[in-house]
Amino acid sequence: MTGKRVAFGFWVLSLSCLILGLLFGMSGSLQYIWPGFLKEQFSFAHMRPLHVFLITQWISSAATGSMYYFIPSVAKRKLFSPILAQVHLLMQVSIIMVAISYFFLGNFTGREYMEFPLWMAGVMILGWILALINFIGTVRPNFNKAPVYVWSWTTGLVFFIITITEATLWQFDHFNANIIRDITIQWKALGSMVGAWNMLIYGSAMYVMCKISKSDEMARSKPAFFFYFLGLTNLMFNWGHHTYVVPASPAIRITAYAISMTELLILFNMIWKWSKSLTKEDKEQHFSYRMLRSTDNWILLNLTLAILISIPALNQYTHGTHITVAHAMGATIGINTTILLAAGFYILFLEKKLPALNTTGWNQFVMGFFNVSLLVFWISLIGSGIAKAASQSANKPFAEIMIKLKPWFHVFSFSGFLLTVAIVILAAPLIRFFVKPQIRRQFVISDQPVSSTYVINVKKQEQEHAEV
Amino acid sequence: MNWKKKTTVFAILFLSYSAYSGWVYTQGTEDNHNLKFSGQEQLGKQVWQTNNCVACHQLYGLGGYLGPDLTNIISDKRRGKEYAAAFIRSGGTTMPNFHLTDEQVNAVLAYLTYVDASVHNNLNPAP
Ligand code: HEM
Numbered sequence: 001m002t003g004k005r006v007a008f009g010f011w012v013l014s015l016s017c018l019i020l021g022l023l024f025g026m027s028g029s030l031q032y033i034w035p036g037f038l039k040e041q042f043s044f045a046h047m048r049p050l051h052v053f054l055i056t057q058w059i060s061s062a063a064t065g066s067m068y069y070f071i072p073s074v075a076k077r078k079l080f081s082p083i084l085a086q087v088h089l090l091m092q093v094s095i096i097m098v099a100i101s102y103f104f105l106g107n108f109t110g111r112e113y114m115e116f117p118l119w120m121a122g123v124m125i126l127g128w129i130l131a132l133i134n135f136i137g138t139v140r141p142n143f144n145k146a147p148v149y150v151w152s153w154t155t156g157l158v159f160f161i162i163t164i165t166e167a168t169l170w171q172f173d174h175f176n177a178n179i180i181r182d183i184t185i186q187w188k189a190l191g192s193m194v195g196a197w198n199m200l201i202y203g204s205a206m207y208v209m210c211k212i213s214k215s216d217e218m219a220r221s222k223p224a225f226f227f228y229f230l231g232l233t234n235l236m237f238n239w240g241h242h243t244y245v246v247p248a249s250p251a252i253r254i255t256a257y258a259i260s261m262t263e264l265l266i267l268f269n270m271i272w273k274w275s276k277s278l279t280k281e282d283k284e285q286h287f288s289y290r291m292l293r294s295t296d297n298w299i300l301l302n303l304t305l306a307i308l309i310s311i312p313a314l315n316q317y318t319h320g321t322h323i324t325v326a327h328a329m330g331a332t333i334g335i336n337t338t339i340l341l342a343a344g345f346y347i348l349f350l351e352k353k354l355p356a357l358n359t360t361g362w363n364q365f366v367m368g369f370f371n372v373s374l375l376v377f378w379i380s381l382i383g384s385g386i387a388k389a390a391s392q393s394a395n396k397p398f399a400e401i402m403i404k405l406k407p408w409f410h411v412f413s414f415s416g417f418l419l420t421v422a423i424v425i426l427a428a429p430l431i432r433f434f435v436k437p438q439i440r441r442q443f444v445i446s447d448q449p450v451s452s453t454y455v456i457n458v459k460k461q462e463q464e465h466a467e468v
Numbered sequence: 469m470n471w472k473k474k475t476t477v478f479a480i481l482f483l484s485y486s487a488y489s490g491w492v493y494t495q496g497t498e499d500n501h502n503l504k505f506s507g508q509e510q511l512g513k514q515v516w517q518t519n520n521c522v523a524c525h526q527l528y529g530l531g532g533y534l535g536p537d538l539t540n541i542i543s544d545k546r547r548g549k550e551y552a553a554a555f556i557r558s559g560g561t562t563m564p565n566f567h568l569t570d571e572q573v574n575a576v577l578a579y580l581t582y583v584d585a586s587v588h589n590n591l592n593p594a595p
Binding site for chain 2: 039045110111166177178184232233242243246321325397398
């Protein structure tokens with residue numbers, strides 16, 4: 001198996017997680033509108049971890065697949081060890097299958113976002129170590145001249161190892177027997193883990209942007225490194241904005257508030273500058289460009305929301321409402337998912353060498369459909385959050401609040417359904433290419449991108465072979 | 469920016485992060501030393517985790533949103549221990565019945581009582 005095939009393997013895995021994750025998200029949302037739906041057979045305690053776990057695996061596997069695909073061309077040499085990459089892929093597939101089985105059987109460790117058994121965290125850490133060895137082995141000779149996206153990928157890998165380890169510290173009494181410490185460290189680990197995956201994803205976003213504009217200058221400039229280090233500072237210190245209500249040291253809150261929320265600004269600044277530098281021809285040829293423009297808008301919306309809820313006086317009301325979910329899903333769908341789809345489309349473009357995914361007609365319509373359904377979905381979460389905050393301040397009992405929020409939940413669930421349809425249609429060309437081996441075989445024979453004439457020849461040869 | 473400068477900035481940030489983490493692991497998160505967290509509370513936390521209560525309920529805002537935040541449920545005048553016990557024992561319209569034993573129910577209540585008391589951490593008062 002070549003490095004490229006491993007990259008495709010990660011993409012197959014990630015797209016499967018995306019589809020399954022969306023299904024569990026939709027089923028979970030039904031439990032908001034029909035209280036008691038499947039509550040004894042398959043309660044929200046099963047649905048939510050399945051949704052969140054699978055969706056996070058969509059993000060991390062697609063980011064890993066993109067990285068494995070891009071690094072040989074960045075380093076201008078073959079992947080250091082395709083075998084290590086293959087082992088990493090096998091580990092990732094096994095972890096996901098085992099976790100799904102555990103969640104179906106109701107076997108939980110009950111840690112937010114990491115409900116799977118502890119030993120699996122160990123396997124995950126090992127997988128990231130293998131990826132790091134491979135990555136460094138591939139880019140090492142040129143590391144001192146590396147563009148910023150190489151720094152971004154390296155940081156992502158290193159911090160996955162650190163933060164997953166940190167998230168398992170509750171095993172020790174020093175952490176487990178002190179709720180304030182336990183909750184603070186859990187937020188710390190999860191907050192920085194999100195920073196780590198952003199580093200992986202933003203690395204790919206920057207790489208794709210540089211390739212589309214056919215210049216690496218943007219990724220080697222001083223501002224690029226300034227923003228990278230600002231991002232790193234955020235990854236390390238801004239997690240405290242999740243812990244405003246925890247009675248830990250006030251210094252944690254102050255540090256987080258001082259540093260918070262510059263990270264999204266960083267990417268916004270980069271995409272904006274990049275899009276200005278493109279020629280009309282570059283733009284028209286790439287559906288990836290269209291996706292990244294959409295990312296831009298979502299960064300702006302999420303940034304505004306994030307800054308607002310980072311203000312302690314507002315956070316006091318919004319904390320523990322669906323506004324936090326709007327922030328989480330707005331960012332993971334509007335920003336991370338669009339960047340990863342853009343990276344996937346760019347891979348497709350390279351492999352097929354066909355400008356099939358241009359920015360006109362049907363594709364334009366699907367993009368619009370995706371953005372509108374996401375906007376309604378996002379607004380419904382914010383709306384239910386504001387309504388909940390108002391009812392909580394009026395000291396209304398929880399059951400009464402939930403009845404009042406029902407109309408918002410209906411909009412949430414319905415727009416979630418539309419959003420699922422939009423994402424599946426958007427991802428369909430990727431699914432066709434990565435998941436269907438017979439189609440892929442027509443396009444990818446060697447590690448070199450192939451031309452359409454070559455594809456036709458291969459098809460002919462295959463037909464002749466079949467006839468014989 | 470040359471290679472040396474970049475690695476120096478990275479090293480400074482990484483060292484600060486390590487020092488900050490060390491502080492957060494210790495002094496930054498000291499709690500009330502007189503809070504009791506022993507056998508029953510520990511079992512309660514275990515029951516809380518193995519039933520994945522966090523999927524629907526939050527403690528200090530960490531968790532899902534289908535059910536209410538339970539950080540203060542024990543001292544809340546309108547809810548309180550008996551109210552919590554009834555739900556934990558039999559479930560509700562949305563909440564399943566987990567068929568817990570009496571020992572497990574009492575352990576979860578002890579754990580929630582411990583969490584509730586931690587809000588009044590007199591070393592680092594809540595904001
Ligand atoms: C690519 C698409 C999606 C991504 C990346 C995504 C991501 C996430 C994340 C990160 C969370 C955790 C939020 C938090 O704890 O604050 C979450 C929760 C959730 N998501 Fe999604 N999601 C996606 C699509 C959907 C769809 C289409 C639905 C269907 C309506 C949905 C329904 C839910 C529900 C019900 C929760 C749990 C909310 C709660 O805690 O009560 N998600 N999602």
